[in-house]
Each structure stands twice: as structure tokens, then as C-alpha cells.
Amino acid sequence: MMEENSFKETEFGNGFDFKTWKKIFSLNKKLFPWLGVLAAFMIAVAVVDGIFPLMTRYAIDSLVPVLSAGNSMDPVWSFVRKYAVLAVTQGLNVFLFILIAGMIEVRVCHRLRYLAFRQLQKLSFSYYDKTPAGWIMSRMTSDAQKLGDTIAWGIVDLVWGGTMMIVIIIFMTAMHPPLAAMTLFFTPILLVATFWFQKKLLAAQRKARKANSLLSGVFNEGLQGARTSKVLNAEDFHKAEFAKQSSTLRRYALRSARISALFMPIVVFLAATGAAVALGAGGTMVLGKTLSFGTLVAFVNYAMMFFDPAREFARVLSEFQAAQASAERLLSLIGTEPEILDRADARDDVDILGSVELKDVSFHYGDGKWIFEHFSLSIPAGQTVAIVGETGCGKSTLVNILCRFYEPISGEVNIDGREYRERTCHWLHSRLGYVLQTPLLFSGTIRENIRYGRLDATDAEIEKAASEANAAHFIEGLEHGYETMVGEGGVLLSTGQKQLISLARALVADPRIMILDEATSSVDTETEVLVQNAVDRLLAGRTSVVIAHRLSTIRNADRIIVMDAGRVIEDGTHDELMSRAGRYRDLYNRQFLDSEAILEAAREEPAPSESAVPSAAS
Numbered sequence: 001m002m003e004e005n006s007f008k009e010t011e012f013g014n015g016f017d018f019k020t021w022k023k024i025f026s027l028n029k030k031l032f033p034w035l036g037v038l039a040a041f042m043i044a045v046a047v048v049d050g051i052f053p054l055m056t057r058y059a060i061d062s063l064v065p066v067l068s069a070g071n072s073m074d075p076v077w078s079f080v081r082k083y084a085v086l087a088v089t090q091g092l093n094v095f096l097f098i099l100i101a102g103m104i105e106v107r108v109c110h111r112l113r114y115l116a117f118r119q120l121q122k123l124s125f126s127y128y129d130k131t132p133a134g135w136i137m138s139r140m141t142s143d144a145q146k147l148g149d150t151i152a153w154g155i156v157d158l159v160w161g162g163t164m165m166i167v168i169i170i171f172m173t174a175m176h177p178p179l180a181a182m183t184l185f186f187t188p189i190l191l192v193a194t195f196w197f198q199k200k201l202l203a204a205q206r207k208a209r210k211a212n213s214l215l216s217g218v219f220n221e222g223l224q225g226a227r228t229s230k231v232l233n234a235e236d237f238h239k240a241e242f243a244k245q246s247s248t249l250r251r252y253a254l255r256s257a258r259i260s261a262l263f264m265p266i267v268v269f270l271a272a273t274g275a276a277v278a279l280g281a282g283g284t285m286v287l288g289k290t291l292s293f294g295t296l297v298a299f300v301n302y303a304m305m306f307f308d309p310a311r312e313f314a315r316v317l318s319e320f321q322a323a324q325a326s327a328e329r330l331l332s333l334i335g336t337e338p339e340i341l342d343r344a345d346a347r348d349d350v351d352i353l354g355s356v357e358l359k360d361v362s363f364h365y366g367d368g369k370w371i372f373e374h375f376s377l378s379i380p381a382g383q384t385v386a387i388v389g390e391t392g393c394g395k396s397t398l399v400n401i402l403c404r405f406y407e408p409i410s411g412e413v414n415i416d417g418r419e420y421r422e423r424t425c426h427w428l429h430s431r432l433g434y435v436l437q438t439p440l441l442f443s444g445t446i447r448e449n450i451r452y453g454r455l456d457a458t459d460a461e462i463e464k465a466a467s468e469a470n471a472a473h474f475i476e477g478l479e480h481g482y483e484t485m486v487g488e489g490g491v492l493l494s495t496g497q498k499q500l501i502s503l504a505r506a507l508v509a510d511p512r513i514m515i516l517d518e519a520t521s522s523v524d525t526e527t528e529v530l531v532q533n534a535v536d537r538l539l540a541g542r543t544s545v546v547i548a549h550r551l552s553t554i555r556n557a558d559r560i561i562v563m564d565a566g567r568v569i570e571d572g573t574h575d576e577l578m579s580r581a582g583r584y585r586d587l588y589n590r591q592f593l594d595s596e597a598i599l600e601a602a603r604e605e606p607a608p609s610e611s612a613v614p615s616a617a618s
Ligand SMILES: Nc1ncnc2c1ncn2[C@@H]1O[C@H](COP(=O)(O)OP(=O)(O)OP(=O)(O)O)[C@@H](O)[C@H]1O
Pocket: 001, 002, 129, 365, 367, 371, 389, 390, 391, 392, 393, 394, 395, 396, 397, 398
């Protein structure tokens, strides 16, 4: 298998890319009306926010003289009513925009995860060879989450910040254009400074996060491998690695703290300068009676308020830029084409008898290292073939090609005399059973796990398959029987129990061709016999290819193929090959008799953890 660290992630650019965002938005077309509603609410929130200083202006200029003159309270009550209406409207706006933005966040995240997961189901095996599981998990979890968050709350802040700045400029200009020009004189500097700081801050934070995750990796390895590193005297190496990552983290964390510390005073200073100008110039006008006192207060308010939307606007733009890497990585996953695709004229509606033939097949995994060159093998329908050979000789690769997880680079794979690419992948996979060496169960009940073999199987069929697979006895002995939860990956069951369930799953599917990658893990003798009987039943009457480790399977096979470096070097029955004194006899004596000896030892002293087949795992 390919090492995970050989995976090279595509480097994505840093600049803002409209195309990427257009694609992300087009994947969420159904949310467009909601995005429009959200934007409308944010415009409303910004307008109402901008009206409050005008209310203060009105109170100072119109109400204070009325109150000072001791006239009626009526205008005050009318003002209070208007103020209350405005406050309630704003409360409602805020309630609704939080609700809608939250809904959009969840739906964007769900949609992107759904699209990525759907694509993952379609992708060929080769994709999983090249792509580490951790990388895929990050795309599905943190990237999808980040995009949901950035799109929903980014629109909130972007529309609010943009509208708020426009509203402030309009209101100021409408009240007093020359004073507006003076107050807003520093605004461009404020905007530039805000953008610059936000960009630097985000970059430092991103580097700090990266250093933090590397440091967690070092922790993890250090803790998990504590025993190994002691044995290997590798403590100093781990200490040095920890010191390196830790000082990188400290450097970036300090940088981000420095930027934050500088940012606030500088930007607040600039905003305050605007307010000071308004106060100085406006104050003079108030003295000269060319400006009302209320208008001056409104100007000072607006000048101080301008800083907030400017900061939000800059922050969101930088966040969109930061989230762009998430968008590009997710799009690269969603847009990956499966390497194995059905041909346009591939048929699905043909019966299968089960004869299999590899004809002149050559294959490599994309690295140019040929695993098979001009390889041929023919298996008549109904025959059981055991494949044996040293590790790395190509047994699993042969099975991978047979199952069409990979296609040959050249040559043909014929099933019932027809090239398998003339059929759909579904045609083959629905008629082919594959029992893995390490049986994988899904979290759920035992019944559900057996039903994975054929989704429309009835309960009676499931129970019949379990009984044929020798699993019924132990299942019925469990407190919840077929409804027993198996835990994630089947952790609540023993190895032997999992093997029996996976055999039942294959039996319920009733495939014409059966591929069996036999388990090497030893189970106790009693289970070994149960598993072997179930395997015999599973293989009977089907074309079967078994990567064989059990002596009993090898002996019972119709034919044994010995492979070496991608070639068939011996082919015959057990007795024929034993009489030839060739590689098979060698292997048999060395490998299979050894495993027989291990089994023999296990018979005398059964391992407690593996002797649990008939026992409960509720
Ligand atoms: N996904 C892969 N990408 C690249 N090379 C691979 C891949 N899988 C297997 N190989 C290489 O192909 C060769 C044959 O491997 P294969 O797994 O088919 O052997 P095997 O006989 O099944 O071995 P084992 O008995 O250990 O399972 C090996 O050299 C292996 O390194």
C-alpha cells in the first residue's frame, strides 16, 4: 500500500478567486432566495442602526427645548413611541437574521458534505490509495463547516458592514455636506489600515493553527509511541521535535497577539480623529449658530460608529479569502472523476454463469512498476481456485482486477466469454461476493449487517443465511439476538463472530462469483471448524477465488495456483502439486504446516480473547 506521507496536496493560490466562489454558490442554488432574504434583513438592521443617532439628534434639538420651556409632554411620548417601534423592529430583525443565517450555515454545510460523500461513493479504489483518509475527513468535517460558517455569517457581516458605511455617509452628507467631507477625510486611511491589519492577523492566526496541529501530532505520536521510543532510545528526538514545533507555535501566537495589540489603538485612534474633527469643526459651527447641537452629537456618533462596520467588512473579506482554500479543496474532491466508469453502451441486464478469464493482462498501479505482464488465467464456472504465494507476489492485485476495482492497462478480463467492460460495474458487483480478510462490520445490528449483502432480503432469508454460516447459534445466544448492536466496526464482537457474520452476509447475497480473502488471524479450534464449514457451504457451486491461508481450504480447492512475482508458476490439485516437489510443496511445508502447528498449539491452550465465539457480546 502506498504510504500516506507520499500524498502531495495540490497547492492552492492565495488570491481571491471569484470562479471558486461562484462554483460553491452554484452548488447551493436552492439557498439563493434565503440568501436574498438574509441580505434584506441585514440592510434593514443597518438602516435602523443608522437611524438611532438621528433620533438622538431629534431629542436634543426638538425635545429638549420643549421640555425646558415646560410645555406639554406629548412630543416626548410620541418620541418614546417611535423609539419603541424602532427598538422592537430591530429586535425582530436580529432574531430573524440569526435564525436564517443559522439555517443557511447548517444547510450549506450539509449540502457540501452530501455532495462530497456522494462523490466518495463513486470514486475508484485508486483514489483511496492516493488520498489519505485524514485528508478526506478534514474536507468532510472542518472544510464543509468553515464554508457553511463563512457563507452564512460572512453575508451577514458583509451586507451589514457595507450598508452601514453607506448609510452613515448618506446621513452625514444629507445633514451637512462640508462637515461630512471633513469628518470622513480620514476614512480611506481607516479602511486601508483595517484591511491591512485584518489580513496580517488572519495570516498569523492561520500559521499558529497549523503549528498547533503539528504540535498535536507530535504529542500524539509521543504519547502513543511512548513505549517504542523508550525502547529505541528516541526520547531526545521527540523532545527536539516538540521544542521545534512548540517554538514555531509561540512565534506565530506572539505575532498574532502583537498585531491585535497594535490594531485596536491605531484604528480607534483614526476613528477618534474623525470624531475630533467633527467635534472641532462642528463645535465652531455650533458657536456660529450654523449647526444645531443635536447634529453635532449625531456627527460625533457616526464618526465613532464608522469603525465597527469597516472592521467587520475587512474581517469578512479576509475570511472569505482564508476560506477559499477550504472551498478549493472541497471542490477538488467533489470534482474528481472516478477512474473507472461504465461505458455508454455497457449492459446491466444479462445473466451470469460465472466463468472467468484473464487474457494477456498487464497492470501497474500508476507508478510504472509492472505487477502483471501478459498474465493469463482461466477459471471455468463453478470451480474453486486457491491462490497461494509469497507476500507481495500479486494475489490481492489479481483479485482487485477481477473485481474491477482496478482495470487492466492492457489485456482483457472476460466473464462468460465477454469483456467485463461491456457490462456495468453494478452488473459485476451485484453478482460478485467479496469476503475480506479482516471482516468489516458497520455500526448497527447484526441483522442490518447481514442485510447489507442484499438489501431486500427478508428476515427469514437473513436467519437462514446466518444458520448456513454457522452464526445462528451464537447470535441466538445473545441477549438481543439479531438485534444486538455490533458497535463501530463490530468492536463488540470477537474476530470469529465477525467472520461468521460476514460469511452470512455473503451467503444472503447469493453471488455467482465468490472472492474470499481468508483470515490469517488465528481463532480457536471450535470457531475454526465453524468458519471452515461455512466457507465450504459458501463456495460450493460457485466460481470461487480464494487467497488461501487455511490448510483445509487449500486441500478442498479444485485447483491451486502458485504465484510468484506476478506469474503463475504452478497450477494443479493439492496432490498433483505435492508430487511435483516444486514451490508449492516448499510453501506448504514451510507456511501452511507452520500455521497448522500454531493452530495445534492454540487447541491445547485457547487464547481467552479469541475463544469468545459462542459467548455473549451484548
Ligand atoms: N495500491 C497500491 N499502489 C501501489 N502499489 C501497490 C498497491 N497495492 C499493492 N502494490 C504493490 O503490488 C505488489 C503486489 O501486491 P499485492 O498486495 O497484490 O500482493 P499480495 O500477494 O496480495 O501480498 P500479501 O500476501 O502480502 O497480501 C507489491 O509489490 C505491492 O507493493
